[in-house]
Amino acid sequence: MNNEKIKEREGLVYDPTQDCKLVGAARALSGVKDAITIVHARPGCHCGVLLLRALGSNQNDIRIVSSAFRASEMIYGAEGKLTDAIRLSYKHFKPSLIAVLNCSAPAIMGDDVEGVVLAMKEEIPAEVFSLSTGGYEGPAWIGYEETLAELTHFMVESEKAENSVNIIGFKQDEIKAYSDLSEIERMLNSQGITVNSVLTNSNFDEIKKAPEASLNIVLGGDGLESAKIMKERFDVPYVVTPYPFGLNNSIEFLKRVSRGLNKQIDQEFISTEKEAIKERIERVFLFLEGIYDTSVAVVGDGGRAFDLAKFLSDELGFGIKVLAITSKNYSTQDREKEDYFESLLIEPDRFEMNRELKTKGVEMIFGSSMEKKLAYELGAPLVRIFYPVLDEVSISDSPYAGFKGTIQLTENIINAVISNYAGIIDAD
């Protein structure tokens, strides 16, 4: 991959394809199942995070509270409101952890959030901590990394359990999160590996016990910082694996984990899964032949989009005209030299990205709900894979990840092509 193909943002004005620190932190925290997140901010920030959560994941598991201060409190400080918010959160939810996300306004105002947190720690029998998440302080992925790193502070040294792993970088508000995790667990179990705790999709107590695992799996590179800390502090080694989109990534996932555990890989399991995939794709092989070589764009975060693009190119035979990484992580730079895409955009401005997709003759988009209008303008089907997905739900057992996910992805992709109204418009 020569560098001429990598494009960085040109202008100053930025129609962002990524979110701010607050959202990265809130996402990480939402996977601590008995935690409450307090958004210490003016109403907009809280409303935004609440909407993302209510539209994009389990609608009955929100756990996001606003400190709800008013404009008038911007002058005298909103520490009182924050104190009330923490008290009320404890009263109503009895959480194990309360995390205060200190946003732009109180940060600039100079609220003494640390002071409030210290005082409340005395008062209520739950852990409380705060994080600096001013919008101007960095992008979402940094907020995510810092939050996971913060969680390591609560972890306790303990005996290692053999063949036990933690999964790091799992985000339970992605479209297929729950079924992806099931499939990943099934794959690991097939190799005699058990999952200790998931960062983040575990109770606070389980997260504290994370050092019991004998290996950390860093999914797609997300949460690498916390894995490094855990290696240093608790001597838990880690492997960075692909997010297991497709057959090859799934096998590679198992290989790296096995290698990390010094285990032999169970080839029989893989053969069985391969056979199952073969049997399913045989049923639609004519369509698969037909859509081979479709020109697509992949627009998603660094922890997922590279691996999806690789699957689409290598296994379905698609032409990846544009790979747009909307949000980096610490592995992104290493992956920029890979070669299954024609053009790579890093954290692009939406205006520039749309222009790029339009000139490249993209026929299908793999993205988030935010690519909906672009897809409409291009007349290209949109397959929603990446966060945030706000206009599609998944409550069935239908992963995109792993061996089963290979079948599900293939099905959805074929359907995205053949089951729209295009035929009628054409016939008109």
Add this chain to the structure above:
Amino acid sequence: MNNEKIKEREGLVYDPTQDCKLVGAARALSGVKDAITIVHARPGCHCGVLLLRALGSNQNDIRIVSSAFRASEMIYGAEGKLTDAIRLSYKHFKPSLIAVLNCSAPAIMGDDVEGVVLAMKEEIPAEVFSLSTGGYEGPAWIGYEETLAELTHFMVESEKAENSVNIIGFKQDEIKAYSDLSEIERMLNSQGITVNSVLTNSNFDEIKKAPEASLNIVLGGDGLESAKIMKERFDVPYVVTPYPFGLNNSIEFLKRVSRGLNKQIDQEFISTEKEAIKERIERVFLFLEGIYDTSVAVVGDGGRAFDLAKFLSDELGFGIKVLAITSKNYSTQDREKEDYFESLLIEPDRFEMNRELKTKGVEMIFGSSMEKKLAYELGAPLVRIFYPVLDEVSISDSPYAGFKGTIQLTENIINAVISNYAGIIDAD
């Protein structure tokens, strides 16, 4: 339900919503896994059946052969071609059964198909039979019933196995056929019931052994004729069950089967499944509240559409503005008096049906691929449930039937509403 709500076809000209005898017979036969179907007809009939099969089901399991005769043979008869077709089919596929479907042209020409069949039975070591399937001789569902009835002739008397059932009326070319069958089997197994043979999704040998079952389950009333024959000839009792769309139909399905086997129903299994459904719908309860009361039309065959409509009305709270039964079966008349729909069309002309849907303010259609243009014109999402589905595939484990199907249907329905381009058009 008062009769003013039931509408029959008005005119003579018929833009059909159902197919002819040939297709019903071919569909039944395609589920005899080691059978070859010979379409004895001019090219069009064969091409039509082949397309339905290649686009609507397993693309690597076709087993439909044409006798391929030419116009010139319409004068002197095409018996020679038929003989060749049978020979070649045997030579290439070594099937257990060869079924000759005698279509309009040779039927009117007066080909001695019976004679050919008799001769070939001598020559090749496979069963051969023929059926009269002239397009003018009746609709698809009659062809289906007659084919299953014909299959009973090959069945052999045998000892009954306890808690063993046959499933009749299963059609393996429906969109979710394979996963529906898995789910139905899972449900039966949970009650200690095993599946003996499936009419039709079994080898010819398994079908011959159908009388080993202690009960026949007639899914949605399809194949009733064969169940009656088997009761008479082999003393296998039968129950007609709903097609298990939704929670209530699933429970009702298990109840009827248990009753038919004089078994206690395992309530614990049902409780667990209910709990699972509750947990999943909680995740999307806001959307479910939001789409409650959507005005819909259900356009499908009698063996499925009543049950789906009942689910949509009773459980999702939809208003069934129009229920169009595109193809009857022997249970249809009994069901006409049910009351969860506002207007019922029986085997309607497509022109009249479309007019009805357009005046009723239908906002979503549950139908087949044939309703695609109508849905487009109405600006209503189309959920493809009924045969034929030619523009959507399903190779994943994602049933519409049973307890799991309740979750999958709910997911797909929510997505049909929220994940189209409508929001963009609205915002424009």
Add this chain to the structure above:
Amino acid sequence: MIQNTRGANFLRPLINAYNPLPIHGITAIPGKISGALMLVNAITDAVPLIHGPVGCAFQRKINPFRPHASFYETPCTDMRDLEVVYGGEEKLRQGIKETYEKYHPALIVVITTCASDLIGDDFKSVIEGIKGDIGCEVIYTAGDFVGKSKPIGYQDALYAITDQMLCEGLEKGEIVKNDCSVNIITLPIHNAALKTAEMASVLREMGIKINKICFDHTTVKDLYALSKAELTITDYPLAGIRLMKEKAGVDYYATVGLEKYRERKEPELLSPYGIEGSARVFMEIAKRMGKEGEAEEVIERRKKIAVEKVSGIKKDLEGKTVAYSGMGCLHSLEQQMLLRDVGINPGLVIYKTSGLGLLLSMDAMEEVRNITVEWARKYGSEPEVLINPTTKEEIKAMKEKRVDLAIVSSLNNAVHEYHKEGIRTFNREDLMLHYQRIGFECPVELALRLREALKEPQKRSPLLCMLEYDTLRVNLTPEWAKLADIFMSLRGGVVGDRC
């Protein structure tokens, strides 16, 4: 029986799908950026420029007022630490220039954020400094023009337009009036074009021209033309509209006469709906425009047609017992339409103050309640009134009264529980969201829809009945009820954004 226009059938279920989302003053308040974006988005050739960090642009893409219709274009100045320390004016200046070059809009609306507000950037001078260098209009909205009027960002942005664009031109005295014409301005979330079609047609028939309808494919040019009208018709006298009167002499007429009601306490003033309400409103507009003579004939003729149509349908509704829930909200329809026009017979009226509490004080609520009962009596019914009943109690009462139809809100009443008990419902929320409007056709449509609801097949066992709900807020699960409780406690009773 009701015909939809081709190709639009998806919209009702789509909008409804997102409607139960309990935000808007229940568990959250959309910030000012969202409101401003709503307005900018409704102007086809305008582009927003959010002066703040990425989050203020990315999260705001989700439109809290219409979550099904995102804001796909939200460029921002990508404010970082550096600007927070040294100020963001230069970045804003550059950003405006670049925005013009990229998007070539007719208008750039700079939307400020907490961050830019707090660091004290001088938006006004930045804009004044750069305006001449680029080929389009630039204004800014900072959320501080209109006080607490909701939805704050929308109000503020409209004010900014009036103040910074329209009044600018006015000072030069260049307005050529469009004689005897009116503007119709409603919130973009109210489907302006659809809901004002009849009003426009009635006014035209009276000889009143329609200058502009906002917001319906509105362009910047249309905005400039607003000041050509003699009168602006609006639901509520938004700050921007009041300013237009003050500075440009375009007087306004508010269809919901909240101000007058506070003086005169005549409940009719709150309801511009139904046959009489609409007639009153049209006549008042006509008077303001000096068209009483023409108006009388038009109104009488249209009224007559509507009355005839309704009475044709009324027969099927006679003798049916109805329960309805008190509206609380000012969009109230029961008095004018249900009782007077359609002539339904309420056996039961239900009040849920948990919902109302958000919107009106306890006194005001009592007032509304009294009005409701009084009205019912006037039309010959003596309804039982339930205050904050549990769903069980409601159902018990409905069964005792042999209620044929419950006209309730899917957001405040557990309609699926009613259905399970065999009680038919009519969703007030749906009417309000999609059909309610000023004019004579609406009561006819309501009558038709009620008749249909009476015939609707029963829904026997909704899956939603499996879930637990809060006993008071029957549309919220316990989880959400907790969030609502916390929010209420912290805000100390906010005024919602819905109305």
Add this chain to the structure above:
Amino acid sequence: MIQNTRGANFLRPLINAYNPLPIHGITAIPGKISGALMLVNAITDAVPLIHGPVGCAFQRKINPFRPHASFYETPCTDMRDLEVVYGGEEKLRQGIKETYEKYHPALIVVITTCASDLIGDDFKSVIEGIKGDIGCEVIYTAGDFVGKSKPIGYQDALYAITDQMLCEGLEKGEIVKNDCSVNIITLPIHNAALKTAEMASVLREMGIKINKICFDHTTVKDLYALSKAELTITDYPLAGIRLMKEKAGVDYYATVGLEKYRERKEPELLSPYGIEGSARVFMEIAKRMGKEGEAEEVIERRKKIAVEKVSGIKKDLEGKTVAYSGMGCLHSLEQQMLLRDVGINPGLVIYKTSGLGLLLSMDAMEEVRNITVEWARKYGSEPEVLINPTTKEEIKAMKEKRVDLAIVSSLNNAVHEYHKEGIRTFNREDLMLHYQRIGFECPVELALRLREALKEPQKRSPLLCMLEYDTLRVNLTPEWAKLADIFMSLRGGVVGDRC
């Protein structure tokens, strides 16, 4: 680099999705009804009436030529036993009347079926009898007008239109000619409008008017106007077009000179594509229209632009070794475009006779093969020729020759196997289906696409490689190969419908 028009990007993958379906003479032949429906469907105000049983209408909704675009309107006379015994003429008569009343079309095309043909209904007299009573044109197509010309139903229906509609009018001598104008008629499956745009523009520049382009939103009125042209340009001289010459004096020009080729054996005659091929075709048309003078300048100018553009791209293709598969089919592009225009250097030519066998006799195939090699030599290459190699052999040869790009067909070559071995491909099938057309722009586009293909990322491990394929027909699984074998044996070598 290649820009698609807005909103049409879905079409290529959608059409491609259904393209590998092995019908059309491989395992089946679409019947005449499908062909007739294709034509009727292309006339916006025409409605078919299938005179036969329901199956002939229901199954035929699936369009074998374009499975993604069904025929949603296929009313039939619902023939039953009774009609088979007593005849269906009365039902047809009633059916025509009712069809008119229901659909109000400008034309009803009665399509007969095996059943109605065999029972001997007299379509002609039924139609003549009822024509006067209804307000539209009625014709019938019975599949017996045009012999074996493929696609039979399409040919037949076009013939029926010419015979029963156009020539009817002609006899009355009412034609007012559209001076110096031409029709362009292609199959509706060939995306007429898209693919003839440049041709129309070139002809217009020469002073030749375009009377009608068929089929592209064609109405019945447009059909009547066909006879006003002086000349019809078509790919193949369809029977209906020949009839138009005979009866209405509208001569025709076939761009693919199959008839002339049979006389003169000049391979160029088979290829109207590429810069020279297009120039020849345009000049021949101009001569027929008496516009040689104007034509010369236009062609020279357009040629020059194309040549310049191509040579700009050629640089990137120089020194690259290419393998290509022999086309066999008459849409052949290698000679004109690949060799002459783009100047590629073929190291390897592959022939698959299993595919060719369907279309040409062995002799004809040998002929085509010789032409191919001769052409390659002429342009300085001495390619190796492989006849019916296995995929393994192909790949081995390609690796030996260090092939940079294999220009092959996804329908005849196992492209996913090449990819697995690191060989880049260019899909001929895709070019043919979506882009190939007469004109000077096409070679430029081809050159661009070839250059892009050379840069395309490798596809390393296609899932399709997991499947078993037939060794000879590498696009078919063994299951389908058996169906194909049976079909071939029974038909004894049919002529396919594709070309």
